[in-house]
Amino acid sequence: MKRRAAMIGLGHQAVEDHLPGLAGSGKADLVAVCDSDPDVLRAQQQAHRVPGFTDVRQMLDEVKPDFAIVAVPHHVGRQVVQECAAQGVHMLKEKPFATSPEEARGLAEICKLGQIELMVTLQRRFNPIHTSTIGLLDQIGTPFLIDGQYTFHTDDPGAGWRGDVRQAGGGCIIDMGYHLIDLLLWYFGLPDRIIAEFSAAALPDADYDAEDTAVVQLGYGSDLYGSLLLSRWMAPKTERLHVVGTRGSVLLTKGAVQRLNLDGTVAEELSRPHAPASAATAQIDMGGLWEIPSGTVEDSESILEAVYRETAEETGLTISEITGYIGHFDYQNSRGGTTRQFNFSATVEKTEPVILTEHDAHQWALPTELPEVSDAVRNLIAS
Template identity: 60%
Template structure:
């Protein structure tokens, strides 16, 4: 135990100029990569960007010249040509497994945009692939690197016995059928497995995997369009301890809202995207924490943390096995919506 603590302290104390940065590539040059991951890599102490890849050659040319790195339109060619230590994967959900398999063949570690997989069977297969190859895989769950969200449990300890959770994550997309996200065959589902993955992660992080899940979903927000990936979902969940709650997820209901409210016997905790408050049960604010910019360091923080996990200096708290719980919750939601019955997600593990 002493050796591990000393090793971790040395990792923290090592001056920036003495660390050898890991060579990183990015596959998929959409909004998430351009706004979060590539800037995060440039600011990282642990990794440096050396290659980018996207199926669109114009985007590749623009990004490779802008960042002075190698560019590819085929991720397989990128893995063959580059000696990468890690790759950031930001591709459509149905492409993720192919990129991970190729990365594993080349012993390249993977930082993957959510979701972990498109279904439970694929998730189990990815666990096996990572274990056989020995690579680290971490799912990007940025809220775990934001002090607004990490403060939640500290405040929750001060509100007595918690008994109900009310959570929402909604935004408005005019056409939920647009692109691959409207097709379950490519996305694995709609708002539950896609944007809802973040809020589900918060629920599991704060409270653990529920004992019962009951879900209803909608594909009716745009009856003039054809799509089968749910645009809206209402999910009820409960624990044998007595805690219960609900999640409202929607890709159609605006304005953009993200919140978790936990009520206890001696107060409430109210978490929003850039603010968290501890309140009385009557709504009086006792203490609060806010940030004008909610995400100034989350992208950099998760890249640096992943580098330390690769080097054995930190545990991989969002690895393949950990994300099986997320996939079991999501699978329980879809099975419940299909059968109109409560499902125990723990039985799906």
């Protein structure tokens, strides 16, 4: 059964990303749209042939969606989260999660009390270009230098609510920099040292205080360091992340990733110019799904040795005995090929504590009471 989705906020991100993502989804249907602008609302209501609302609470009362995609100005986010949580509606929310640490803690508590899940839309985590980068980083030796840049030019970098720190929570760092910083957290974890310099000086006579340009320097205890350049004023439009290692480097740009030799020649390249569209659908269909801990078999180990190692690495649990083989399924990997996952049943020495390194949460579940998992996992366990 498909989930019923409502779209709250009909700006550029909704029209260019989330609504097309819903249209391509095999697991969700758009059932309502909501926006405070009647003209904008009318256009999307007619285009998608669904009910339209200017009031979030009224839409939730009348339509009762399973989840909502929230793409509203930063300062409106808390109100929408409160409304959805009060009615038990899960959310896929545009970044940022919150405009301050205090608001973040408050929103987390609201979601906990409402027993709902809130996922932040970090589309790059569902983009095959960005997921394949992980494998390429393993081939460049020891990484020691990071050079990131996300810049573009807009004539008024402080226009509207985005120029007001009180409403936006910040400027280019919390807005466009959010994606680049998340990639670093995904690939390398939290840095040990951070220094940031930023300014709102591109238009000296303009009245805005949210930074239009920033330089962030970061360092890890493993002798890995680097910098990020972020700007709403600097042309040309550039989005890239260059990681240099002892045996080569990886250059990630929008729509392509290259592994480079030490002399800069291309060793291998993956290009997916239309990947952003598929990523929008993937985060709807796959976001929030639970999965079985898994990993890759190393060259020097057997598949059973990999089961012991991956379980320990991903969960902190120690397997006492592998009790059986329960089957396999195939799925499309980040490079567009097919990967086969072999699955085993096992007992562990202790069920707690669970220490996660690659997932956001865990739960023990009975085969008859599974949370939301892929069809492949559900069929495997049911058999």
